[in-house]
């Protein structure tokens with residue numbers, strides 16, 4: 749249910765606070781405007797989750813491209829105003845470049861597209877939790893929101909190995925959402941290394 753339908757539902761259906769009570773988001777006797785707002789937030793949240801899944805699927809397509817190039821399959825897309833403005837995948841081996849991670853390459857492309865190093869209204873979707881280098885690039889580029897799929901226990905810098913957001917005095921802290929299509933994002937890496945061991 750998108751936000752518009754939700755608003756129409758709320759304004760046209762006199763039973764909406766019964767609906768809210770049934771959904772456990774409103775107590776009997778609670779103000780119906782509170783119920784309406786609760787439903788709107790819930791529907792808005794579902795809409796954001798839908799979009800996150802859609803864009804993570806695009807990041808997974810980039811990871812598949814990396815796999816075809818015999819690179820560790822990590823993919824990334826950057827979104828502004830609900831549109832993908834940059835996409836990339838890990839190219840470290842092919843380019844002999846230790847900086848060639850999916851995120852850093854996508855950040856560079858996005859900056860070129862909008863002609864600005866500050867990606868303040870952008871969201872970054874990446875299949876695996878960003879490393880220390882990439883989380884630094886995310887902070888430096890002022891990306892507003894980071895969505896990642898699977899955690900990286902050994903190298904993840906948003907809580908798995910270290911949490912860069914706990915550093916004192918950093919001048920930017922993006923919103924971080926984790927676990928979107930986590931199994932798919934983890935499986936593509938596991939399958940890649942399994943095939944390498946054969």
Ligand SMILES: [Zn+2]
Nearest residue numbers: 849878879882
């Ligand atoms: Zn990285």
